[in-house]
Amino acid sequence: xxxxxxxxxxxxxxxxxxxxxxxxxxxxxxxxxxxxxxxxxxxxxxxxxxxxxxxxxxxxxxxxxxxxxxxxxxxxxxxxxxxxxxxxxxxxxxxxxxxxxxxxxxxxxxxxxx
Amino acid sequence: xxxxxxxxxxxxxxxxxxxxxxxxxxxxxxxxxxxxxxxxxxxxxxxxxxxxxxxxxxxxxxxxxxxxxxxxxxxxxxxxxxxxxxxxxxxxxxxxxxxxxxxxxxxxxxx
Numbered sequence: 174x175x176x177x178x179x180x181x182x183x184x185x186x187x188x189x190x191x192x193x194x195x196x197x198x199x200x201x202x203x204x205x206x207x208x209x210x211x212x213x214x215x216x217x218x219x220x221x222x223x224x225x226x227x228x229x230x231x232x233x234x235x236x237x238x239x240x241x242x243x244x245x246x247x248x249x250x251x252x253x254x255x256x257x258x259x260x261x262x263x264x265x266x267x268x269x270x271x272x273x274x275x276x277x278x279x280x281x282x283x284x285x286x287x
Numbered sequence: 288x289x290x291x292x293x294x295x296x297x298x299x300x301x302x303x304x305x306x307x308x309x310x311x312x313x314x315x316x317x318x319x320x321x322x323x324x325x326x327x328x329x330x331x332x333x334x335x336x337x338x339x340x341x342x343x344x345x346x347x348x349x350x351x352x353x354x355x356x357x358x359x360x361x362x363x364x365x366x367x368x369x370x371x372x373x374x375x376x377x378x379x380x381x382x383x384x385x386x387x388x389x390x391x392x393x394x395x396x397x398x
Contacts, residue, residue, distance in 0.1 A: 176330070177330065206385075213390070214390065215291070215387075215388040215389055215390045215391070216376070216378075216388040218385050218386070218387075221385060229385060263330075263331070272338075273318065273319040273336050273338050273380075275321070275333045275336055276321075276333070276386065277330075277333070278323075278330040278331040278332075279330055280328070280329060280330045281330070
Protein backbone atom coordinates (compact mmCIF):
# COMPACT_ATOMS: atom_id res chain seq x y z
CA UNK A 174 0.00 0.00 0.00
CA UNK A 175 1.25 3.45 -0.81
CA UNK A 176 0.12 6.96 -0.03
CA UNK A 177 -2.97 7.54 2.08
CA UNK A 178 -5.67 4.89 2.31
CA UNK A 179 -9.15 5.16 3.77
CA UNK A 180 -11.70 2.53 4.73
CA UNK A 181 -14.50 2.01 4.14
CA UNK A 182 -14.97 3.86 0.84
CA UNK A 183 -18.74 3.94 1.31
CA UNK A 184 -20.79 3.81 4.49
CA UNK A 185 -24.51 3.97 5.13
CA UNK A 186 -25.57 4.30 8.73
CA UNK A 187 -28.64 5.07 10.73
CA UNK A 188 -28.81 7.94 13.18
CA UNK A 189 -28.50 5.64 16.17
CA UNK A 190 -25.53 3.65 14.87
CA UNK A 191 -21.91 3.90 15.92
CA UNK A 192 -19.28 3.50 13.23
CA UNK A 193 -15.65 4.43 12.64
CA UNK A 194 -13.72 5.69 9.64
CA UNK A 195 -10.11 4.63 9.30
CA UNK A 196 -7.20 6.38 7.65
CA UNK A 197 -3.65 5.10 7.23
CA UNK A 198 -0.67 6.90 5.72
CA UNK A 199 2.42 5.11 4.41
CA UNK A 200 4.47 8.27 3.78
CA UNK A 201 6.26 8.68 7.11
CA UNK A 202 4.42 11.93 7.79
CA UNK A 203 3.92 13.52 11.20
CA UNK A 204 0.60 15.29 10.74
CA UNK A 205 -2.84 13.98 9.82
CA UNK A 206 -6.10 15.73 9.04
CA UNK A 207 -9.82 15.07 8.70
CA UNK A 208 -11.80 17.12 6.18
CA UNK A 209 -15.47 17.15 5.34
CA UNK A 210 -16.82 17.94 1.91
CA UNK A 211 -20.52 18.64 1.56
CA UNK A 212 -22.20 19.34 -1.76
CA UNK A 213 -21.50 22.80 -3.19
CA UNK A 214 -19.14 23.67 -0.31
CA UNK A 215 -15.36 23.86 -0.09
CA UNK A 216 -13.37 21.31 1.86
CA UNK A 217 -13.85 22.04 5.56
CA UNK A 218 -11.09 21.20 7.99
CA UNK A 219 -12.38 19.24 10.99
CA UNK A 220 -9.37 18.06 13.00
CA UNK A 221 -5.58 18.26 12.87
CA UNK A 222 -3.09 16.01 14.63
CA UNK A 223 0.58 16.98 14.77
CA UNK A 224 2.92 14.32 16.14
CA UNK A 225 -0.16 12.45 17.48
CA UNK A 226 -1.41 15.48 19.43
CA UNK A 227 -4.67 17.14 18.44
CA UNK A 228 -3.82 20.74 17.58
CA UNK A 229 -6.98 21.88 15.89
CA UNK A 230 -10.68 21.20 16.34
CA UNK A 231 -12.72 23.38 14.04
CA UNK A 232 -15.85 23.62 16.20
CA UNK A 233 -16.86 20.11 15.23
CA UNK A 234 -19.88 18.63 17.05
CA UNK A 235 -19.04 16.04 19.69
CA UNK A 236 -20.83 13.32 17.71
CA UNK A 237 -17.56 13.22 15.72
CA UNK A 238 -14.68 11.92 17.82
CA UNK A 239 -11.16 11.63 16.37
CA UNK A 240 -8.46 9.28 17.54
CA UNK A 241 -4.80 9.19 16.54
CA UNK A 242 -3.08 6.20 18.18
CA UNK A 243 0.17 6.69 16.26
CA UNK A 244 1.54 8.89 13.50
CA UNK A 245 0.37 6.50 10.75
CA UNK A 246 -3.25 5.95 11.77
CA UNK A 247 -6.21 8.23 12.23
CA UNK A 248 -9.77 7.31 13.10
CA UNK A 249 -13.01 9.22 13.10
CA UNK A 250 -15.59 7.70 15.44
CA UNK A 251 -19.18 8.51 14.58
CA UNK A 252 -22.24 8.27 16.82
CA UNK A 253 -25.79 9.59 16.72
CA UNK A 254 -25.18 11.41 13.46
CA UNK A 255 -27.72 13.58 11.67
CA UNK A 256 -28.76 13.37 8.00
CA UNK A 257 -26.91 16.67 7.37
CA UNK A 258 -23.68 14.88 8.28
CA UNK A 259 -23.93 12.97 5.02
CA UNK A 260 -20.84 14.01 3.07
CA UNK A 261 -17.46 12.91 1.74
CA UNK A 262 -14.89 12.61 4.53
CA UNK A 263 -11.29 12.99 3.42
CA UNK A 264 -8.16 12.19 5.34
CA UNK A 265 -4.82 13.82 4.57
CA UNK A 266 -1.27 13.73 5.88
CA UNK A 267 1.78 15.97 5.64
CA UNK A 268 5.29 16.50 6.92
CA UNK A 269 4.90 19.59 9.09
CA UNK A 270 8.67 20.03 9.24
CA UNK A 271 8.87 20.62 5.47
CA UNK A 272 8.59 24.12 4.03
CA UNK A 273 6.21 24.51 2.47
CA UNK A 274 4.42 21.34 3.41
CA UNK A 275 2.15 19.57 0.96
CA UNK A 276 -0.88 17.61 2.03
CA UNK A 277 -1.50 14.19 0.56
CA UNK A 278 -5.08 13.03 0.47
CA UNK A 279 -6.83 9.72 0.66
CA UNK A 280 -9.74 8.89 -1.67
CA UNK A 281 -12.36 9.62 0.99
CA UNK A 282 -15.29 7.83 2.60
CA UNK A 283 -18.72 8.63 1.20
CA UNK A 284 -21.02 8.68 4.24
CA UNK A 285 -24.78 8.57 4.04
CA UNK A 286 -26.82 8.99 7.24
CA UNK A 287 -30.37 7.71 7.00
CA UNK B 288 -13.23 34.96 8.18
CA UNK B 289 -10.68 34.11 5.51
CA UNK B 290 -12.12 33.28 2.13
CA UNK B 291 -10.72 31.72 -1.03
CA UNK B 292 -12.68 32.39 -4.20
CA UNK B 293 -12.30 30.42 -7.41
CA UNK B 294 -13.71 31.29 -10.80
CA UNK B 295 -15.29 30.15 -12.91
CA UNK B 296 -17.23 27.54 -10.94
CA UNK B 297 -17.25 25.27 -13.97
CA UNK B 298 -16.42 25.34 -17.63
CA UNK B 299 -16.62 23.14 -20.67
CA UNK B 300 -14.02 23.29 -23.43
CA UNK B 301 -13.17 21.37 -26.57
CA UNK B 302 -10.09 19.22 -26.88
CA UNK B 303 -7.15 21.39 -27.90
CA UNK B 304 -8.51 24.58 -26.32
CA UNK B 305 -6.37 26.42 -23.82
CA UNK B 306 -8.00 27.65 -20.65
CA UNK B 307 -7.29 29.33 -17.34
CA UNK B 308 -8.85 29.64 -13.91
CA UNK B 309 -8.49 32.18 -11.14
CA UNK B 310 -7.98 31.81 -7.40
CA UNK B 311 -8.36 34.89 -5.16
CA UNK B 312 -7.16 34.91 -1.56
CA UNK B 313 -6.37 37.40 1.24
CA UNK B 314 -3.09 39.19 0.56
CA UNK B 315 -2.07 39.58 4.22
CA UNK B 316 0.26 37.20 6.09
CA UNK B 317 0.72 35.03 3.02
CA UNK B 318 2.51 31.69 3.52
CA UNK B 319 1.66 29.38 0.62
CA UNK B 320 -0.77 28.74 -2.21
CA UNK B 321 -1.58 25.20 -3.33
CA UNK B 322 -3.26 23.88 -6.46
CA UNK B 323 -4.80 20.39 -6.51
CA UNK B 324 -6.41 18.34 -9.25
CA UNK B 325 -9.30 16.15 -8.12
CA UNK B 326 -10.68 13.53 -10.46
CA UNK B 327 -13.97 11.84 -9.65
CA UNK B 328 -13.66 8.93 -7.21
CA UNK B 329 -9.94 9.59 -6.71
CA UNK B 330 -7.78 11.43 -4.17
CA UNK B 331 -7.04 15.12 -4.68
CA UNK B 332 -3.57 15.26 -6.21
CA UNK B 333 -1.13 18.09 -5.53
CA UNK B 334 -0.15 20.04 -8.65
CA UNK B 335 1.81 23.01 -7.31
CA UNK B 336 2.82 24.70 -4.09
CA UNK B 337 3.91 28.31 -4.45
CA UNK B 338 5.33 30.57 -1.79
CA UNK B 339 6.97 33.59 -3.45
CA UNK B 340 5.38 36.54 -5.18
CA UNK B 341 5.93 36.17 -8.90
CA UNK B 342 6.39 32.38 -8.66
CA UNK B 343 5.64 30.48 -11.83
CA UNK B 344 5.40 26.70 -11.85
CA UNK B 345 4.96 24.33 -14.77
CA UNK B 346 4.13 20.65 -15.08
CA UNK B 347 3.67 19.50 -18.66
CA UNK B 348 0.82 21.49 -20.21
CA UNK B 349 -0.26 22.96 -16.87
CA UNK B 350 1.27 26.06 -15.36
CA UNK B 351 0.47 28.46 -12.53
CA UNK B 352 1.39 31.98 -11.52
CA UNK B 353 1.22 33.76 -8.18
CA UNK B 354 0.68 37.38 -7.18
CA UNK B 355 0.75 37.64 -3.39
CA UNK B 356 0.53 41.44 -3.30
CA UNK B 357 -2.86 41.51 -4.98
CA UNK B 358 -3.94 38.07 -3.77
CA UNK B 359 -4.50 35.97 -6.87
CA UNK B 360 -3.16 32.95 -8.70
CA UNK B 361 -3.89 31.73 -12.21
CA UNK B 362 -3.82 28.14 -13.40
CA UNK B 363 -3.34 27.64 -17.14
CA UNK B 364 -3.93 24.50 -19.18
CA UNK B 365 -2.54 24.55 -22.70
CA UNK B 366 -4.15 22.32 -25.32
CA UNK B 367 -6.74 20.71 -23.03
CA UNK B 368 -7.19 16.95 -23.29
CA UNK B 369 -10.13 14.82 -22.06
CA UNK B 370 -7.90 13.45 -19.28
CA UNK B 371 -7.63 17.01 -17.89
CA UNK B 372 -11.31 16.80 -16.92
CA UNK B 373 -11.35 17.24 -13.14
CA UNK B 374 -12.06 19.71 -10.38
CA UNK B 375 -9.14 22.05 -9.72
CA UNK B 376 -8.86 23.19 -6.11
CA UNK B 377 -6.95 26.15 -4.81
CA UNK B 378 -5.90 26.32 -1.14
CA UNK B 379 -4.32 29.19 0.75
CA UNK B 380 -2.40 29.25 4.01
CA UNK B 381 -1.18 32.01 6.26
CA UNK B 382 1.81 31.35 8.49
CA UNK B 383 0.93 28.84 11.18
CA UNK B 384 -2.56 28.15 9.90
CA UNK B 385 -4.21 25.26 8.16
CA UNK B 386 -5.10 25.29 4.47
CA UNK B 387 -8.27 27.10 3.44
CA UNK B 388 -9.80 25.70 0.28
CA UNK B 389 -11.86 27.27 -2.43
CA UNK B 390 -14.89 25.50 -3.89
CA UNK B 391 -12.96 24.54 -6.99
CA UNK B 392 -13.33 24.92 -10.73
CA UNK B 393 -14.76 21.90 -12.52
CA UNK B 394 -13.34 21.46 -16.01
CA UNK B 395 -14.91 19.23 -18.63
CA UNK B 396 -13.01 18.62 -21.87
CA UNK B 397 -14.83 17.12 -24.85
CA UNK B 398 -13.08 15.18 -27.57
